[in-house]
Amino acid sequence: MTDIIPAPPIPRVPVRGGATFPVRRIFCVGRNFADHAREMGATAPASKAERGTPVFFHKPADAIVTGDADVPYPPGTRDLHHEVELVVALGQDAPKGPLSREQAQALVIACGVGLDLTRRDLQGAAKAKGLPWDTGKGFDYSAPVSELVPVAEAGVLEDRTLTLQVNGQTRQHGALTDLIWDVPDILQELSMLYALKAGDLVFMGTPAGVAALVPGDTFVATLDGVAELRGRITG
Ligand code: MN
Secondary structure: OOOHHHOOOOOOOEOOOEEEOOOOOOEEEEEEEHHHHOOOOOOOOOOHHOOOOOOEEEEHHHEOOOOOOOOOOOOOOOEEEOOEEEEEEOOOOOOOOOOOOHEEEHHHHEEEEEEEEEEHHHHHHHHOOOOOOHHHHOOOOOEEEEEEEEEHHHOOOOEEEEEEEEEOOEEEEEEEEOOOOOOHHHHHHHOOOOOOOOOOEEEOOOOOOOOOOOOEEEEEEEEEEOEEEEEEEEE
């Protein structure tokens, strides 16, 4: 059988050392830092016992922007926001059944830093009406991501911090120790809802300090000592 159209390209993220990571799905976690949950007007859980279940959403795989490329200012918004996030890449399919923390951690092959770009006005309007906020999150060029770093090279992530500078000024800074759900927690929760597979990326949620980006802004996102993402918003 012949395809009726040319097959769309598979988005790929460069991996340090020369390989590439083909992207299947992009899962994202909302409200995973208490300080950001509060700045969005949500109640942050007082303890792990009270954290409930995570908020998940998707971006299309072709929302990925790689190679420190320019990011075009998206249509349909007057309030594009940055959210700096840890990104983890899954290197194998999850086994059936509830995952142990060890099984969950073992799925991760590489990590990096990314931006969960958000059309905040569209998200806010949808939220206010109790409607889904896909158009606020899952748009073209909404997922710039750094080169991915193999886990053996990245080492233990728990002690790392995320930082976002815009035009040389620090906008966001947070420690991964402050994640409400850490990486194994999130993969365990996701695996109860979806069949996780090699090629999946997970954007782990953002610390406080989300704010607007405008055309001409330059940004530098870092996962300290591991990965860096640079880019510019174009008009
Ligand atoms: Mn986010």
